[in-house]
Amino acid sequence: MESTGKRFIGIDLSKRTYEAVAMTAETQTITRWNGKLDPRGLKCLMDKLNPGDIVALEAGTASFKIAKEMQSKPGVRVVVLNAANLAIIHAFLKKTDKEDALKLARLIQKYSPEELPVVPIPTDQEMERRALVAHETRFRQDRVRLINRLHAVFLRAGFPDHTKRQLGISDSREKLIIAELEGFNLVEAMNLHHMIVEYETILADLDKQINDTVVACGKDAEILLSIPGFGIKTTMAVLAYAGDMRRFENPAQLVNYIGFSLRLYASRNIERSGSITKRGNPQVRWLLIQSAWCMVQSKAPNPLKDRFEAMLKRGKAKSVAIVALARKLLELVYILLTRQEQYRFIDPDLYAIKLRRAGFAFVGAGSC
Template sequence: MKDDSTLYVGLDVHKDSITVAYAIGMSEVELLGKVGTTEAEVDRLCKRLQSKAGRVSVVYEAGPCGYGLHRNLVAKGLDCMMCAPSLIPRKPGERVKTDRRDAIKLVRSLRAGDLSAVHVPTVEDEAFRDLARAWSAAREDLKQARQRLKSFLLSHGVHYLGRANWGPAHRRWLSTFSFDSTWQQLAFNEHRRTIEDRLAQCERLEVALREAVVDWRFFPAVLALQTMRGIQFTSAVGLVSELGDLSRFEHPRQLMAWIGVTPSEHSSGAKRRQGSITKTGNSYARKLLVESAWSYRHPARVSIDIQRRHEGIPKAIIDRAWDAQLRLCRRYRKLVARGKSAHVAVIAVARELVGFIWDIGRLGMTLAVARSA
């Protein structure tokens, strides 16, 4: 029978089953058992939970099953949270892990307020992110295919005298080279064909991204980020698709921590010890960020390519991007002059770059809304 208490529910979700545990208010945690993952079985579960209390709060770990269950539960009126698995409290020395224990632990942690929620994107944002990740995966496949071909040539003592950077001269040399053995030539041709297929795939996906991004709600943020040095179209699309709505971060320090570029710390008493960056959160966004930060090791300037990306962008955004370039280039030089290694300096620049991305991305969305109003 319903009452005014809150029903806390923990779900241990797998592909074919969901283990359910619950507690009403501060009472003991009870195990409800296992249910299926079909829509009909989830509907029956929701009705059973809603019959026990007036307010139902559900939590489960983010995992490979996506956001479908979360959206389904929210649509049925349940308060649902996906939590970060790496931030769930764990007892030292705990050696037994079962679905039942995980579900009960989630109930207790939810009731204590010890869980960190994972941002759930909209259906449209998730679809665009999938397209951006497909392009990233294709680029990674292309990189691996090129490395396999280089390794194949090296293992047979074949050396290219120039720079093997896949430029026009390097590609012409590959197209004219041949092995004496028919079998080796066949393997060589297959390696080259794989590279050509991956190149074609990357081109198709990039064209699709350029066509789709125009209708995406974060298109103004993508345009605004491209005014910055080191952030071209693909980098801007990758960053915005992974970061999502920048307005959900009240301060740039929150975004820095989310990407994982803040220093780790182990302090006690009067001692304060900071170490390397935490590397928590989104690894792909962090990778794009660090790649962009390397461009600030050179003196500040506005190249022809950056000028082209400035066309049609409000002056306030362009001025902010120039401020970022001046500050970050100066920051890199100062750190190197103090004896810091290039890698340490670039990570420090990347951390400050996050603040400018947060500011310029939000500014781009704000100005776009003001124009449309």
């Protein structure tokens, strides 16, 4: 990557400030500066960038927004790195903002982007979709925590027979609270019930927003929904976090990006694979695994379901086989979206029902 006139700039971001280190390709001169991440501080940062500079940032909350602003400056190249996969940063004993910025600068000087864990910079549309998926996930997880707390109240009051599934249903939940609890247990349970109802109202609104967003994606969403086990939320998560398939050269790159690639251990003549890397977004992996479970539990015949059953016959554990099937689903996503084809083994009647429920009957099949 070295050439005359280039600078290799590493920038470490915190919540309010940044630390930057610039190294010249010829003289190895190191220049440091820092500033705030407010509009004035960012303008000063942009003014210091020159055509030919190569900038490295750690992936984080503000990284993508700042990276886009830097990319708008002519001649500046920006790479966003996943620091969790850079042991030189996360496992180093001396960890300061200045040291991390220097390490980033040295990394992009020594290695090409193909050799580094580069995170693709999402578009504004993808950022909005990711924010929506993350927002819904947080509210859903908080609702589960509240139900767990309510279940603990019933256990404390001496009612161990009520399941969390029962307490997740609004009508039966309120009746059980009023009929069986008293004193402070009743007060606490009713407070939790009202909080759960508020969360359910918000989640219903978020589900509608997700559904409308998926429908607006047109043909890409229709293709993903043709895959058995795929629902609105899985489709939304894949479109939000994988995005445009043209950024990946093959299915293996997409699998690695989402975190389904297997770790490889090699020593002399011995090679073996380990667990998956879990590099990408955990919500996407969880939804793909849930989709895989839906597929294998379906009565409809499917080659992928047959593949799962064959793995079980060979002695694979269900937990291992289902992750392998989820990885295969992700490879299928790449193939179908790249070819713009629907899954050929889908039941036409079930597929039509799925599209009607989502609202595709009223939307043209435009591209996302």
